[in-house]
Amino acid sequence: MRTFLTLCGVLALIGASYAFKSQKYQKPTDHVTSDWIYNGTFRTRVDHFRAQDGRFVDFVYHANLNFTGDEGPVYIYLKDAGDYTTRWIESGLMVDIARQNNGSLFTFDYRFFGTNRPTDNATFENLQFLTTEQILADLAQFVSYVKLFHDVYGGNTIVYGAGYGGTLATWARKKFPHLIDAAWSSSGIYELTVASLSVYDSLSYSIYRTRGADCRNLIQEAFEEAERLIIADDADELQELFNLCNPINTTSPNDVSSFFQNYFDLLVLYIQQQHADGVHDMCDDLEESTLPPLEAFAEFVRFALVGEECFDATYDNIIAERSNTSWNQPGTLSGSKQKSHYLKILKDVKNILGRQWHYIQCTQAGLFQVTDQWTWLPNHAELGYQAQVCINVLGPNYVFDFIRAALETLRNQYGSLYLRSSRTIFTYGEIDPKMYNGITYTDDPESVAISIPGHGRASDMSSIQATDSAELQAVKERIIELVGNFSVPFRP
Structure with a gap:
């Protein structure tokens, strides 16, 4: 929707005592990781798609195991671009859900971010291993590792995230339904x-x-x-x-x-x-x-x-x-x-x-503003x-026009704004300027898209608070209900 007027958002300092x-x-x-968060490593390939490349690397992950119970669910937070903390496995709505459902919470930095660096430097040649497909393959490897090492085979695995992490969560659910049982995407971006x-x-x-x-x-x-x-x-x-x-x-x-x-x-x-x-x-x-x-x-x-x-x-x-x-x-x-x-x-x-x-962004994600x-x-x-x-x-060695082919490949895999992913929650804020780059409607009978009036991006990630609007509280309660249902293993 094209508008021609303007935005607001500014102030003026009228004298030294004026407060904005x-x-x-x-x-x-800055968030500081708590001492009680467990830090471990899991092994993954440098290149998941070329068998001749036999290199492996150890990536650091973080876990909150305070609520882990028998056959409890596994909740994996996929970080947003720019988020390299453990905040959303320490507190927030999913931590509340984990406490209620005896769940375990995990997260890790994507390859090439934080301390998870699979190569000696970030040359153009080395960054070829930084793709959506490689990141999702790391996630699949991590899920298998968590199930084995942390002995949580009985419960369902649910991935969640905001922004870029929400997008990856949905794509992971679509790509690995045998490993991932459900996904929650808060303010995910899907327009390819x-x-x-x-x-x-x-x-x-x-x-x-x-x-x-x-x-x-x-x-x-x-x-x-x-x-x-x-x-x-x-x-x-x-x-x-x-x-x-x-x-x-x-x-x-x-x-x-x-x-x-x-x-x-x-x-x-x-x-x-x-x-x-x-x-x-x-x-x-x-x-x-x-x-x-x-x-x-x-x-x-x-x-x-x-x-x-x-x-x-x-x-x-x-x-x-x-x-x-x-x-x-x-x-x-x-x-x-x-x-x-x-x-x-x-x-x-x-x-x-x-x-x-x-x-x-320059090689695969696109969506330049x-x-x-x-x-x-x-x-x-x-x-x-x-x-x-x-x-x-x-x-x-970089050619900008190649990004079009990469985006076409992603569109063929995931469908852009027409993506269909079962057992997935899509939430978005109605005043988020990037709302229309995301999924605001789904016709999948096992999925739901929920809007939040008066909010921008990822406002539903935090715990229910007294300051929440009635609309925001209702959305959080609905997420608790849906994730709780997705957390129960299917028994034929």
């Missing part, structure tokens, strides 16, 4: 296409349906004013307003695109994480500000989301960081808790945008820009 309403929604501090216009357009709609046109229009005006400064070659003003580490080159299309897309994505992530309450707070702050729209928006970014450190939005910085193939460098340090100059609210996204995730001349945002995130980033990061 949005600041109370800042992301919590090179690029999508719907994310930035739905961003506008998310604000409009939550708050109305005024706030959305203020955001549009802010971006339009930023574009006028670009045209006027006033890089110094933009640098001061947004506390940029380096001025952008206003005559470089790549620098301009890098600048704009960073802030487009910031707004997408903010709404996904903060839901309707966050939208209202952002809009209150923006509409109550006495500053012009661009200055108010810049204040919001600097004081509510970025913090005191400067932000390097230059294209050369992105390319240099993601082109380094050595481990433990900023571009390959996915999953660590390094301090970053990136946006506070996008702390995990810093990891998503590392070299490994960029390889997945793009603009065109009809998008309500300035048209500076075109597909040509996304392709250039892939080429510059991955090197001369």
